[in-house]
Amino acid sequence: DAKTTQPNSMESNEEEPVHLPCNHSTISGTDYIHWYRQLPSQGPEYVIHGLTSNVNNRMASLAIAEDRKSSTLILHRATLRDAAVYYCILRDVEGFGNEKLTFGTGTRLTIIP
């Protein structure tokens, strides 16, 4: 499986935008880029996913590099509730029938009031 690389930790001030990077230089053409986050004492929560084009939803935006070897999750205005571990995960859609998620160590995001 293609792997992802994320910084271990990041800090951001409350009410400012946050850009969480993810490198995936060995991504294949059929890999979707998924982001999940895990708040303290909770199970992971789906955030967003994309293939080639940038994506927006109510939670965040996903910016995907033209060569797809990196991506950035953007929280437009961080709140204290956004403090969590953020996971960047690749999912191969040709692997239908083996849909497990492979979690790395993620980025621990701390929001400073």
Add this chain to the structure above:
Amino acid sequence: GAGVSQSPSNKVTEKGKDVELRCDPISGHTALYWYRQSLGQGLEFLIYFQGNSAPDKSGLPSDRFSAERTGGSVSTLTIQRTQQEDSAVYLCASSLQVSNQPQHFGDGTRLSIL
């Protein structure tokens, strides 16, 4: 609407005892997954049920671990003869049986083996 429900939320038991952990997936979700998260570790895949097909058991760490899913809905993860290294948070997730669908997680069962 109702999300994935897991019970119990916490379980403390003595080494050597058997434990059963329960997962109620979101109604209509035919795919169900079990993961575990040890202290300070990432999430580790255990087993995956997909509709009526044979489950993918490739992540189960030993034959002391088993899981079943009755009637295509509720699932039970059983750990026999528990060991201290089994202490972890056990997480269940469900999704629609369509490729690339998000997985919806419960809040897990925190298992502590004394």
